[in-house]
Amino acid sequence: MSFGTYARKVRDRSLPYGLRVSALRSCVQLYRPIGFHATLGFLGEIAGPFQRDEAALLRALDAIEASRAQWHADMREYAHRRRQAKQRGYRIPPAQDRNPNGFPPIWYGAARSAALSALRYWSRRRLPSLRVTAAGVGNTVDVLVTAALSSGGDLASGQRQLLVLAVAELEGRMQPDLWSDDPVAYFRARDLLKIARLLETASDDGQPQASADG
Template sequence: MSFGVYARKVRDTALPYGRRVSALRSCVQLYRPIGFHATLSFLEELAGPFGRDEAALLRALDALIESREAWKADVRAYAAMRALAKRHGLRSPRPTDPNPGRFPGHWYGAPGRAALHALEFWRRDRLPALLGPPDQVTEDLNSCVNAALRSGGPLAGEQRRMLDACVAELRRRREEPDRWCGGQAAYFRFRDLLTVARFVRTAAEAG
C-alpha cells in the first residue's frame, strides 16, 4: 500500500489503536530518512509517546508528512534542474551533484537535530559492535561522533579533515570487502559506518 493509504489509517479513529500505530510504522517503512528505528525514535522525541497517546500519534504523523513533503519538493526541484541541464546539453549529472531522488539523505526540516538523534541512537544500540575490531579509521570515526555530540554538531577543522579521511577509506574498504576478510559482512559493516559518518557530516553542516 502507498504512504497515503497508511497515513489515512493512522487518522482513522474507527480502527483499533494498535492498528493505527502499526500504520504509522508502515509509513516510516516508506519514508525513513535516518533509518527505520531511528526515525521512529526521533518521532517520539518530536511528538511524544505515540504508542499510547492519540494526540502524540497524530503529531508524529504530521511531522513525518511535513518532512516527506519537503523532500518531495526537493525531488521535483532536482528533476526540473536536470531537465534544464539536458536542454543545454548536459546529459549526465556530475558525480558530486546531490540527487535527493535516490533516497532522502537527511531529515528535511530538522537535519541537524535529527542527525544528532540518529548518532545518539547508533552510539547506544549499534555503533559499539560496528567499531570492533578497532583500527585507526574506526577510532577516528568514533572520535568524530563523540565530538559532534559534545558540540551539538559543529566540528573543528582538524576533525572535519579526519572525517573526510574516514569516509574516503571506508568507501575504499566497502568496495574491497573480501580484502578485509569479511566478504558480504564486511561490506555491510563499512556501509553502516558510512551511514554514521553521513550523520556526523549532516550534524556538522547544520550546526
C-alpha cells in the same frame, strides 16, 4: 500499501489504537532517511510518546508527512533543473549537485537535529561493536560521534578533516569483492559509512533543509 493508505489508517479513530501505531510504523518503513529505528526514535523526540498518546501519534504523522512532502518537492525541483541543464547541453550533472532521488539523503526540514538524534541511537546501540570490530577507522568515527554529540554537531577543522578521510576510506571499502570475500566486514563498513554521512549532516550548518530535504 502506499504511504497515503497507511497515513489514513493512522488518522482513523475507528481503528484500534495499536493498529494505528502499527500503520505509523509502516509509514516509517516507506520513509526513513535516518534508518527505521532512528526515525521512530526521532519522531518520539519531536512528537512525544506516540505509542500511547493520540495527540503525539498525530504530531508524529504530521512530522513525517511534512518531511516526505519536502523530499518530493526537492525531487521535482531537481528534475526541473536537470531538464533545463540538458536543454543547454549539460548532460552530466556536476559532482556537487545533490541528487535527492532514490533514498532520501537527509531528513527534510530538520536535517541536523534528525542526524544528531540518529547518532545518539547509533552510539547507544551499534557503534561500540563496530568500533571494536572495525579498528582504525571505526575508532575515528567513534571519537567524532562523541565530539559531535557533546557539541550539538559542531566539529573543529581538524575533526572535519578526519571525517573526510574516514568517508574516503569507508567508500573505498565498499567494493564488490569485499561483499563476496567477507560480507560481515562489508556490512560493518556500510554501517560506519552511514554513521559518517550522519556526521556530515550533523556538523554542517549549511546543510540544505529542503524548504522547497530523505
